[in-house]
Amino acid sequence: MNRTPYFVADVMSSPVVAVDEGAPFKEIAETMARWKVSALPVLDEERVVVGVVSAADLLPKEEFRDSVPSRMEQVHRLADLTKAGATTAAELMSSPAITVRGEAPLAQAARKMAVDRVKRLPVVDAAGRLQGVVSRSDLLKVFLRPDEDLAAEVRREVVHRLFPDAGETVRVRVDNGVVVLSGNLSDTRLVPLAERLVRAVAGVVDVQWRVSGDSRTRAGQPPGAEEPQTPPS
Incomplete structure (x- = not known):
């Protein structure tokens, strides 16, 4: 049955801004501010998506800027403390990246976002190279x-x-x-x-x-025909 195709590639945003693994902290913050986005795909030398860096990854730098973490924070917030000392995208990013293929149906992208609790997904080709980004609001375009x-x-x-x-x-x-x-x-x-x-x-x-x-119609029995009677025992 050839229904109208609605796949991730139909609704994704493209082209999309991204940063390299070696992008410094300040460049990441400036890129987010310039393009008004809260997350950026991180690409390796082959332009393959290797991670995602978000505003949440940058915040520990400010949070712990002028304070000494308590022993409890050192134990339970080790990842944030590590990011507080990070200076490049490779050190800040969440990896491996949660991605989706352009030919994936919208329902698959929606399930990934729900299960992995993310607001957007980088869209990649078969080699993992960046094609675009799909967000929650993009998935709702189908209802227009x-x-x-x-x-x-x-x-x-x-x-x-x-x-x-x-x-x-x-x-x-x-x-x-x-x-x-x-x-x-x-x-x-x-x-x-x-x-x-x-x-x-x-x-x-x-x-x-x-x-x-009539919901009783059976194969070989015309609509309206009476059901066969079971002889009394």
Whole structure:
């Protein structure tokens, strides 16, 4: 079923600003301020993403600038104390980088962000080279599709394929991303499958079924035929 493709590459931001492993602390801070970003991919000599440096990685430098860490902080905040003394991107970055491929579906990127608790992901090619960056807000772009486009795709890719004999008896309406299917079917056994397929259409918020029909129709039995009676024992 050829639904409209919505992959990471469709919504990512590109080109994207990045820094090299040897970028000094001040250059990182200046780059974040200039481009109004809170995180930067870190690249090696081959332009492969090897890590990500964020504003949170820079903050320990200020936090511990004029204070002596307590023994408790030395034990429980060793990573932050290490970053407080760091001077380059390679020393500051989180590594290995959590990345996603451009051909990955949006759902995969969303799951990665949720599981790894990150707000954005560098997008890389098969060799790990930077292609772009995808953020949480980028993933929501799919829900900006017009209702008319959603309705046309649901009719074409779901209703007409699963219920080719339904004609105009199944009507499709979309309101703010919510798909409403109404009408009558002679056989409703495929409704659960149809619902899953409609929900898989990029940009669909919810599905409501108002379709009536006969759910007892079996292979080889015409709609409306009576069920065979079990003889009394």
